Amino acid sequence: AAGVIQSPRHLIKEKRETATLKCYPIPRHDTVYWYQQGPGQDPQFLISFYEKMQSDKGSIPDRFSAQQFSDYHSELNMSSLELGDSALYFCASRGMGPGANVLTFGAGSRLTVL
Amino acid sequence: GEDVEQSLFLSVREGDSSVINCTYTDSSSTYLYWYKQEPGAGLQLLTYIFSNMDMKQDQRLTVLLNKKDKHLSLRIADTQTGDSAIYFCAESINRGSTLGRLYFGRGTQLTVWP
Numbered sequence: 001a002a003g004v005i006q007s008p009r010h011l012i013k014e015k016r017e018t019a020t021l022k023c024y025p026i027p028r029h030d031t032v033y034w035y036q037q038g039p040g041q042d043p044q045f046l047i048s049f050y051e052k053m054q055s056d057k058g059s060i061p062d063r064f065s066a067q068q069f070s071d072y073h074s075e076l077n078m079s080s081l082e083l084g085d086s087a088l089y090f091c092a093s094r095g096m097g098p099g100a101n102v103l104t105f106g107a108g109s110r111l112t113v114l
Numbered sequence: 115g116e117d118v119e120q121s122l123f124l125s126v127r128e129g130d131s132s133v134i135n136c137t138y139t140d141s142s143s144t145y146l147y148w149y150k151q152e153p154g155a156g157l158q159l160l161t162y163i164f165s166n167m168d169m170k171q172d173q174r175l176t177v178l179l180n181k182k183d184k185h186l187s188l189r190i191a192d193t194q195t196g197d198s199a200i201y202f203c204a205e206s207i208n209r210g211s212t213l214g215r216l217y218f219g220r221g222t223q224l225t226v227w228p
Contacts, residue, residue: 031214033214033215033216041220042118042202042218042219042220042221043157043202043216043218044218045215045216045217048214048215056215058215090156090157092157094214100214101144101145101162101164101206101214102159102162103159103214103216104159105149105156105157105158105159106156107155107156108155108156110154
């Protein structure tokens with residue numbers, strides 16, 4: 001079965017650079033969530049989109065922005081990167097119907113800021 | 115805010131049962147989840163339970179929910195070394211714009227000794 005695809009899997013950037021992470025949800029899933037997991041931490045909710053509109057916002061820094069496109073894929077843009085942005089970034093998707101209360105997570109994108 | 119608490123570590127011998135406990139504070143929780151994370155990997159959904167249920171069994175996994183005490187547990191029967199991972203408890207509170215957002219605990223590192 002198709003899963004949530006995230007790219008790139010690993011990314012190394014320097015301070016003050018920008019980074020873009022991509023997420024391709026499971027086909028026919030219309031809701032996408034972004035989470036940030038720091039080393040040894042629990043995943044923290046950043047932002048979510050439903051039908052290409054922002055549906056909820058969590059602890060996302062102002063330096064970050066995200067959007068969902070017409071094909072439902074989503075991108076997380078991070079600017080002025082700081083050392084503390086080093087983390088595993090997860091995307092999850094959710095559909096309608098019987099699976100509507102289950103979030104399926106991708107494998108994550110590991111960002112290292114030097 | 116929403117607080118989900120878990121003990122951080124659990125060690126068991128192969129073949130024994132493991133019980134991982136979780137407490138949450140928001141009585142509006144609608145679904146509660148258990149996710150498994152292996153080193154450097156994504157979040158794998160193990161099982162979930164609707165808040166009006168008190169037990170759910172799925173092969174080696176048994177979930178118990180005590181809604182009065184806001185306590186959730188995951189029992190893994192016949193624990194194997196391959197079960198060694200971090201187990202996250204998470205709650206979903208469907209309230210207006212927070213539909214589907216998950217709040218995670220810090221995770222319990224399960225170590226299974228041969």
